[in-house]
Amino acid sequence: MDLPTLAIAALGGTVSMQPRNFGEGVIPTISGDTLLDAVPELKTLARINVETPGLHPSASLSFDFLLRVLCWANDQVENGATAVVITQGTDTLEETAAFFHHLWSHEAPLILTGAMRSANQAGADGPANLLDACRVALSQSSRCRGVQVVINGQVHHASVVRKSDSLALHAFTSPMVGPTGILLEGQVRYFHGPIKRQLLPLPQQTTQQVALLESTLSADTLVLEKIVELGYDGLVIAGFGAGHVSEHWAEAIAKIATKIPVIIATRTGSGPTAQASYGFIGSEMDLIRRGALMAGFLCPRKARILLWLLIGCQRLEELQSFLDEG
Numbered sequence: 248m249d250l251p252t253l254a255i256a257a258l259g260g261t262v263s264m265q266p267r268n269f270g271e272g273v274i275p276t277i278s279g280d281t282l283l284d285a286v287p288e289l290k291t292l293a294r295i296n297v298e299t300p301g302l303h304p305s306a307s308l309s310f311d312f313l314l315r316v317l318c319w320a321n322d323q324v325e326n327g328a329t330a331v332v333i334t335q336g337t338d339t340l341e342e343t344a345a346f347f348h349h350l351w352s353h354e355a356p357l358i359l360t361g362a363m364r365s366a367n368q369a370g371a372d373g374p375a376n377l378l379d380a381c382r383v384a385l386s387q388s389s390r391c392r393g394v395q396v397v398i399n400g401q402v403h404h405a406s407v408v409r410k411s412d413s414l415a416l417h418a419f420t421s422p423m424v425g426p427t428g429i430l431l432e433g434q435v436r437y438f439h440g441p442i443k444r445q446l447l448p449l450p451q452q453t454t455q456q457v458a459l460l461e462s463t464l465s466a467d468t469l470v471l472e473k474i475v476e477l478g479y480d481g482l483v484i485a486g487f488g489a490g491h492v493s494e495h496w497a498e499a500i501a502k503i504a505t506k507i508p509v510i511i512a513t514r515t516g517s518g519p520t521a522q523a524s525y526g527f528i529g530s531e532m533d534l535i536r537r538g539a540l541m542a543g544f545l546c547p548r549k550a551r552i553l554l555w556l557l558i559g560c561q562r563l564e565e566l567q568s569f570l571d572e573g
């Protein structure tokens with residue numbers, strides 16, 4: 248039988264981790280080839296091209312590295328791969344997913360997965376997640392759905408997925424909307440249709456810096472006031488509630504927003520920012536009046552990724568329309 252070609256890239260993370268010596272902490276050491284050994288069934292589903300572009304804890308993945316992985320994935324699809332699967336650490340998976348979501352232009356699925364238990368732990372979830380990810384990637388019904396995260400038997404859309412638990416197997420959620428599908432007896436079953444998305448080209452510039460600061464009770468403005476002077480090109484605030492900050496922060500933000508784009512998101516972990524509900528100093532209405540933009544449904548981290556990409560593509564004038572799409 249003529250099997251489809253599936254491209255898999257291993258970037259590290261817990262799925263690739265084990266201790267070097269008994270009793271030591273786990274570190275990323277397991278290459279893509281070795282990951283596949285734990286899932287023999289994969290060979291019956293597809294011809295696999297596996298690469299290990301680097302083995303990193305996901306906290307240390309960089310935008311430049313991700314752009315190289317994206318170029319590799321683009322080449323794979325252009326050379327006939329039916330789909331691409333990327334394994335990586337879960338700590339930043341919601342951010343890499345958002346990054347690829349804006350840049351992945353193919354009908355072919357791009358699926359991200361990882362694991363919450365390292366390869367040496369009893370009940371390691373890596374092999375099952377990898378098999379599920381490949382099944383979803385190879386399914387005809389996954390085409391034209393952009394970038395998705397497959398983990399713990401669920402499929403989450405890249406634009407909304409979050410890591411909302413530090414260690415649990417069910418660490419990933421899609422607040423407000425829920426998973427877009429599940430794995431049912433080895434097949435993907437979607438609950439929702441594909442979502443519309445605005446794509447961006449590869450950024451020509453990658454040196455821009457976007458800061459993300461969280462509003463906290465009785466916080467000072469020492470760092471906030473230095474943001475422009477420090478050379479940042481954009482600022483995201485993880486604000487209180489529906490997108491609020493203190494009076495002191497509101498004054499500082501007004502000055503910053505005359506120089507660089509400022510997005511206000513919510514630090515709550517679920518729900519959108521408001522637009523026209525509260526009128527106190529530091530409220531969303533006040534911040535909009537002072538030149539800030541509200542993130543809508545985008546969480547602070549995904550808002551930062553979007554802003555970084557729009558600056559890199561010189562498409563900042565589209566920021567509001569991307570935020571509206573949320």
Ligand code: ASP
Pocket residue numbers: 259260261262303304305306335336337338339361362363
């Ligand atoms: N705890 C992480 C993981 O799940 C480590 C990382 O993000 O690389 O993979």
